Amino acid sequence: MQETFKSGFVAILGRPNVGKSSIMNRLVGEKVAIVSDKAQTTRMKALGVCHREDCQIVFVDTPGIHRPRTKLGEFMVKAATDAKDGVDAIMVVVDASFIGKGDVEVMQSVRGERCPKFLVINKTDLVTPEQLMPRLQELDVSGFDQVVSVSARKGTNMDVLFELLKNALPEGPEYFPEDMVTDQPERVLIAEIVREKALRNLRDEIPHGVGVEILAITPLSDNLTEIHLNIYCEKPSHKSVIIGKQGSMIRLIGEQARMDIEKLLGKKVLLKTWVKVREDWRNRKEDLRTLGYEEDT
Ligand SMILES: Nc1nc2c(ncn2[C@@H]2O[C@H](COP(=O)(O)OP(=O)(O)OP(=O)(O)O)[C@@H](O)[C@H]2O)c(=O)[nH]1
Ligand SMILES: [Mg+2]
Numbered sequence: 001m002q003e004t005f006k007s008g009f010v011a012i013l014g015r016p017n018v019g020k021s022s023i024m025n026r027l028v029g030e031k032v033a034i035v036s037d038k039a040q041t042t043r044m045k046a047l048g049v050c051h052r053e054d055c056q057i058v059f060v061d062t063p064g065i066h067r068p069r070t071k072l073g074e075f076m077v078k079a080a081t082d083a084k085d086g087v088d089a090i091m092v093v094v095d096a097s098f099i100g101k102g103d104v105e106v107m108q109s110v111r112g113e114r115c116p117k118f119l120v121i122n123k124t125d126l127v128t129p130e131q132l133m134p135r136l137q138e139l140d141v142s143g144f145d146q147v148v149s150v151s152a153r154k155g156t157n158m159d160v161l162f163e164l165l166k167n168a169l170p171e172g173p174e175y176f177p178e179d180m181v182t183d184q185p186e187r188v189l190i191a192e193i194v195r196e197k198a199l200r201n202l203r204d205e206i207p208h209g210v211g212v213e214i215l216a217i218t219p220l221s222d223n224l225t226e227i228h229l230n231i232y233c234e235k236p237s238h239k240s241v242i243i244g245k246q247g248s249m250i251r252l253i254g255e256q257a258r259m260d261i262e263k264l265l266g267k268k269v270l271l272k273t274w275v276k277v278r279e280d281w282r283n284r285k286e287d288l289r290t291l292g293y294e295e296d297t
Contacts (some may be wrong), residue, residue: 006055007172008088010165012082013110015102016040016064018095019122022152023060024048027162032182033061034196038207040064041199043293045074045079047183049176055166056174060087065106070282075293081109089116089168096149097126099135111143116168119144120161138171187214188292190261194229194273197256198242201249209234211281211291226270227261232278232291242275250275283291 012020016039025031028048029115034041040063048059062083063076084090090110094103110117118157119141124132132149141147150157182189185253191212199207215228233239243250261269281287288294 001064001221003054004171005174006166006169007057007175008093009058009060009086009175010086010089011060011062011083012091012093013062013084014064014093014106015095015100016066017179018064018093018103019152020064020093021061023091023093023120023122023126023161024061024159026152026155026158027057027059027165028181030181032184034192034199036196036199036207038199040066040073040076040208041196044188045083049181050162051174051176051178051181052166055169056172056176057162057165057169058148058175063221065109065149066102071285072282072288072293075295082115084110087115088170089118089165091118091120091165092144093120093122095126096121096124096132096135096297099139104140107140107144116145117143118161118164118168119147121149122152123146124149124156125154186264187217189213189264190217190227190228191292193260193264194231194253194257194271197260198231200256200279201253206233206238209238209282210242211278211287213291220270223267224270225265225267226272228272229274231273231275232287233279234277234279234281237276239275239277 012024014020021033021035021042024033028050032048033046040226042061042063046061050057056138062080065077065080068074068077090113092107092110148161150161189269191214198210211232213230218226233242254273258269258271278287
């Protein structure tokens with residue numbers, strides 16, 4: 001007997017850095033979105049597709065909702081708030097170790113949506129149940145269908161969350177073919193890998209002003225591809241930090257990125273990287289477009 005096949009889109013919303021992309025990666029079972037300990041890692045809406053025998057769940061990862069201070073920030077917050085339109089379910093993710101006003105605002109912003117809504121308390125590995133309980137009791141969870149505690153890092157309760165989501169979805173088609181785990185093109189995935197390594201290795205305000213532009217992807221042979229790219233930053237002083245002493249930082253970022261890109265493409269990769277200053281690029285429309293941060297048409 002054929003069981004019914006369930007499918008649908010699930011938006012993942014929340015403040016920056018609560019673990020939205022980590023949760024999506026866990027549920028998809030592959031790393032489709034970059035992750036870092038810096039807030040505002042995700043800059044664009046991106047899909048992650050989980051394929052199972054009896055269902056297909058399409059996760060919509062979004063940038064963290066914050067008060068924007070640049071045009072890039074405005075683009076990011078709009079991408080996040082728009083993502084809840086037309087989905088079949090919504091997850092609001094909060095960080096168990098700190099639940100604040102920003103979280104309450106995100107929860108409030110989805111309360112009026114008619115689809116099933118889940119509040120996901122992530123990073124439970126950082127707190128004891130005794131610490132978490134009073135925080136949850138203070139929280140107004142009205143309008144939410146379920147509250148689930150998970151740890152994306154440890155993998156705790158992810159199966160429970162998955163089952164709840166699956167049960168909330170309607171009967172539906174396979175939206176994407178089985179070999180497709182994300183809607184992001186190769187060029188974007190490569191740029192994101194480089195940005196992840198920059199985010200992980202740089203500090204203070206520098207990571208927020210980093211943008212990566214892929215200039216060319218040129219196959220040199222069956223198992224070797226050359227990739228030319230620019231890393232943008234906002235100040236000459238940031239450029240010196242990104243390059244590092246005798247090029248040590250840019251070599252480290254390039255080396256870490258190369259290994260991940262080789263896994264992605266399944267071939268050897270030569271990275272040719274330039275670091276360039278583009279002052280205030282996060283507020284310039286033309287630069288935002290070059291880097292792919294423009295609204296869907
Ligand atoms: N301890 C702990 N850390 C976690 C957990 N989930 C995610 N993290 C860490 O939290 C940080 C942020 O994770 P992301 O997945 O990038 O968070 P995000 O919500 O997508 O962040 P933005 O894209 O900036 O909005 C990273 O350092 C993760 O490794 C968890 O369950 N426990
Ligand atoms: Mg993210």
